[in-house]
Amino acid sequence: MKRCADVVIIGGGIIGCTAAYFLSKYTRDVVLLERKGIASEASGANYGMIWEQTRQPGYDLTMARRSLELYPTLINEVFDTDIEYEKKGGMTVFFTELERTAAEIVTRSKQSQGIPLQLLGAPEVRELEPALSEEIMGAVYCHEDAQLNPMLTTIAFARAARKGGVAIYTDTEVLSIRTHNQSVQSVITNRGEIKTSIVLNAAGSWASQIGDMVGLKIPVYPHKLQSFVTEQIPHVLNRVIQGTQIHRDSSLEEAVQGFSYTRNVSAERPRIGQQPFHQGALADNTMLYIKPTVSDNIVCGTTFEFVGHDKNTSYESLTLIAANAKKTLPQLKDVHIIRSWANFDPWTVDGIPIVGETEIGGFIIAAGHGTAMSHGPATAEALAELIVHGKPIPFGEQASITRFTD
Amino acid sequence: METELAIVGSGPAGLAAAIEAAKTGVKVTIIDENPRPGGQLFKQIHKFFGSEKHKAGIRGIDIGHELLEQCEKLNVQIFLRTEVWAVFDNGKALGLKHANNTTEKLNTRKLILATGAIENPLAFPGWTLPGVLGAGATQTLMNLHRVLPGQRVLMVGTGNVGLIVSYQLLQAGADVVAAIDILPQIGGWGVHASKIRRLGIPILTSHTIKEAFGNNEVKGAVIARVGQDNKVIPETERTLEIDTICIAVGLSPMAELAQSAGCQTIHIAELGGWTPMHNKRMETTIKGIYVAGDVCGVEEASTAMEEGKISGIAAAESLGYLQRGKAKELMKERQESLNALRAGPFATQSKLGKEKLIERFHKC
Numbered sequence: 194m195k196r197c198a199d200v201v202i203i204g205g206g207i208i209g210c211t212a213a214y215f216l217s218k219y220t221r222d223v224v225l226l227e228r229k230g231i232a233s234e235a236s237g238a239n240y241g242m243i244w245e246q247t248r249q250p251g252y253d254l255t256m257a258r259r260s261l262e263l264y265p266t267l268i269n270e271v272f273d274t275d276i277e278y279e280k281k282g283g284m285t286v287f288f289t290e291l292e293r294t295a296a297e298i299v300t301r302s303k304q305s306q307g308i309p310l311q312l313l314g315a316p317e318v319r320e321l322e323p324a325l326s327e328e329i330m331g332a333v334y335c336h337e338d339a340q341l342n343p344m345l346t347t348i349a350f351a352r353a354a355r356k357g358g359v360a361i362y363t364d365t366e367v368l369s370i371r372t373h374n375q376s377v378q379s380v381i382t383n384r385g386e387i388k389t390s391i392v393l394n395a396a397g398s399w400a401s402q403i404g405d406m407v408g409l410k411i412p413v414y415p416h417k418l419q420s421f422v423t424e425q426i427p428h429v430l431n432r433v434i435q436g437t438q439i440h441r442d443s444s445l446e447e448a449v450q451g452f453s454y455t456r457n458v459s460a461e462r463p464r465i466g467q468q469p470f471h472q473g474a475l476a477d478n479t480m481l482y483i484k485p486t487v488s489d490n491i492v493c494g495t496t497f498e499f500v501g502h503d504k505n506t507s508y509e510s511l512t513l514i515a516a517n518a519k520k521t522l523p524q525l526k527d528v529h530i531i532r533s534w535a536n537f538d539p540w541t542v543d544g545i546p547i548v549g550e551t552e553i554g555g556f557i558i559a560a561g562h563g564t565a566m567s568h569g570p571a572t573a574e575a576l577a578e579l580i581v582h583g584k585p586i587p588f589g590e591q592a593s594i595t596r597f598t599d
Numbered sequence: 600m601e602t603e604l605a606i607v608g609s610g611p612a613g614l615a616a617a618i619e620a621a622k623t624g625v626k627v628t629i630i631d632e633n634p635r636p637g638g639q640l641f642k643q644i645h646k647f648f649g650s651e652k653h654k655a656g657i658r659g660i661d662i663g664h665e666l667l668e669q670c671e672k673l674n675v676q677i678f679l680r681t682e683v684w685a686v687f688d689n690g691k692a693l694g695l696k697h698a699n700n701t702t703e704k705l706n707t708r709k710l711i712l713a714t715g716a717i718e719n720p721l722a723f724p725g726w727t728l729p730g731v732l733g734a735g736a737t738q739t740l741m742n743l744h745r746v747l748p749g750q751r752v753l754m755v756g757t758g759n760v761g762l763i764v765s766y767q768l769l770q771a772g773a774d775v776v777a778a779i780d781i782l783p784q785i786g787g788w789g790v791h792a793s794k795i796r797r798l799g800i801p802i803l804t805s806h807t808i809k810e811a812f813g814n815n816e817v818k819g820a821v822i823a824r825v826g827q828d829n830k831v832i833p834e835t836e837r838t839l840e841i842d843t844i845c846i847a848v849g850l851s852p853m854a855e856l857a858q859s860a861g862c863q864t865i866h867i868a869e870l871g872g873w874t875p876m877h878n879k880r881m882e883t884t885i886k887g888i889y890v891a892g893d894v895c896g897v898e899e900a901s902t903a904m905e906e907g908k909i910s911g912i913a914a915a916e917s918l919g920y921l922q923r924g925k926a927k928e929l930m931k932e933r934q935e936s937l938n939a940l941r942a943g944p945f946a947t948q949s950k951l952g953k954e955k956l957i958e959r960f961h962k963c
Contacts, residue, residue: 507687526700
């Protein structure tokens with residue numbers, strides 16, 4: 194194993210691997226450390242949605258848009274394997290009048306932010322997706338939205354990084370980080386010590402444990418999602434379908450929030466140590482995702498839970514997900530589930546990741562992404578510019594850790 | 600729904616485990632996706648080999664009836680046409696899908712996975728044509744459903760399954776044109792091989808299938824001799840006019856449920872591939888989850904029953920239905936019986952495989 198490096202990246206998920214690739218354009222002296230294997234946590238277990246429609250203006254939308262620009266070039270010029278990228282548009286379907294009213298408000302507001310949303314009625318929904326339930330009243334649709342295979346994508350970035358000279362060490366756990374005068378000195382792993390002046394914490398849901406190693410509180414919490422995948426079925430679905438998190442007894446204000454995907458955060462500034470709120474019954478914390486893979490296995494999710502790093506799946510979650518999926522795509526009724534799993538979306542209180550420099554010299558964070566597949570390439574590009582040229586991250590103040598303390 | 604011991608699979612291992620545990624008073628629930636219990640026993644119309652205490656001389660079908668009768672007497676609950684779609688909480692709960700398409704959670708204190716094995720496929724040009732089928736599937740069609748899959752058959756593979764099914768095809772009125780094997784020697788027991796040879800079936804060793812042809816179904820196959828490198832020797836090809844190709848190239852443990860439950864697996868070629876690790880009590884790397892039978896190494900029905908009994912005794916003991924001393928004594932008997940079964944010259948491989956498996960369990 195290398196004994197020193199310009200940059201040591203911690204985490205072999207999409208953020209770590211994209212950062213490794215973009216940094217490899219400037220320096221051959223990058224090391225990536227991964228406790229398990231490439232894409233073995235959330236980056237290998239999510240729905241691979243590269244969506245614009247769900248983004249908030251500012252940092253979030255800027256990163257998502259830039260990534261949507263970058264992916265086609267990466268596919269044509271960099272990757273040596275197929276990542277199953279398809280730009281087929283994304284659809285959020287709804288069943289009730291309340292949801293429709295909220296959808297109208299959200300569509301108008303997002304259109305004014307320049308996001309090309311369309312409000313579809315039931316006939317238009319069925320024209321695009323004939324197999325969806327006749328109970329669906331309509332959908333919010335964005336033709337810019339794309340999907341990909343998250344595991345293949347992360348691996349493709351890792352391969353490109355390796356080709357660019359990055360040393361990737363899997364099965365390598367970071368045990369501690371040595372600092373001197375509030376600056377990074379070296380990273381100590383179970384396979385030895387690597388001297389470096391820059392550490393990139395891309396440890397996703399484990400980012401706060403890495404932060405503890407330098408005495409920095411990083412408010413990223415593991416948000417547990419459960420999913421299953423069905424057997425192969427005949428082609429019935431063209432694109433990813435998402436549901437809403439709106440309950441029948443929600444107020445219109447709550448419904449709009451449930452649609453525009455902004456966190457229910459109090460008007461106060463989020464604080465370090467602010468714990469994820471207790472969410473109540475599992476049934477109230479479900480959100481539908483149905484993703485057709487290229488092989489026409491259907492991936493379905495999810496429920497949301499804060500239970501630490503407990504990765505078990507549960508009967509209650511999986512049956513809730515199945516019921517939701519069946520209600521939306523009735524043809525799933527007689528289809529077998531072949532596998533189920535849980536993963537952790539790194540969660541922050543305002544839904545924006547934590548990216549950028551910190552009070553510890555050379556300790557950079559890029560974690561807390563609930564939408565890492567969508568932010569990855571753009572975040573990595575910006576981080577490389579920051580590390581190599583000292584260029585500030587666009588809308589960086591919105592993603593900075595200082596938002597929790599200043 | 601609640602039970603004390605859930606057993607997935609009602610083949611010889613699962614049924615033997617159920618009887619052993621239920622005898623001590625354990626409440627046992629068996630789940631099987633098939634419409635009838637018994638696993639592969641009811642298609643085994645041939646007599647078993649070995650010593651008398653291992654049911655030698657008795658046909659699989661009769662053993663099946665005997666086991667089911669005992670289960671009934673002991674009030675073992677059996678859910679048929681019921682699928683297990685997930686294992687939760689380290690084996691303490693199962694997701695079931697019943698025959699009527701409803702789902703249910705089965706809470707259990709202990710779990711035995713006796714899911715058996717699946718036939719290996721063999722890929723060659725034409726392998727997806729109707730008429731190419733597994734030898735085990737052929738046996739099920741003939742002996743359970745009374746359907747003869749074809750008239751002129753090529754058997755690929757001369758292990759015991761290939762030899763026995765060739766004989767049963769003859770008995771059922773089909774013509775077995777040849778039994779071939781890529782290895783230079785016959786894989787199965789001499790007694791089975793000489794029986795089908797006497798009846799005129801040529802056994803061609805060092806032979807492979809090059810392709811199957813036909814538009815909508817198998818019309819014929821090309822076979823050829825192979826050299827020591829297992830490659831086809833040019834100009835040794837022969838075309839056979841046949842309508843059925845039976846593939847008998849071994850079995851692999853069906854370890855998916857064990858894997859998804861989180862049991863650690865290990866690849867052991869002698870046992871058929873990826874296999875959950877277990878100790879002498881048949882307990883996996885997850886406490887309270889046991890395995891028995893082909894799922895933890897492809898062997899015989901007789902060994903599967905012994906392993907089933909051991910797992911049943913172990914589960915009963917850990918549930919408090921058996922005193923430690925008594926359990927130890929019972930398990931010792933079963934272990935000796937297993938050792939005797941694996942002492943034969945044909946069981947050397949599986950004995951080696953099992954030793955490796957148990958050794959690895961204790962290392963991890």
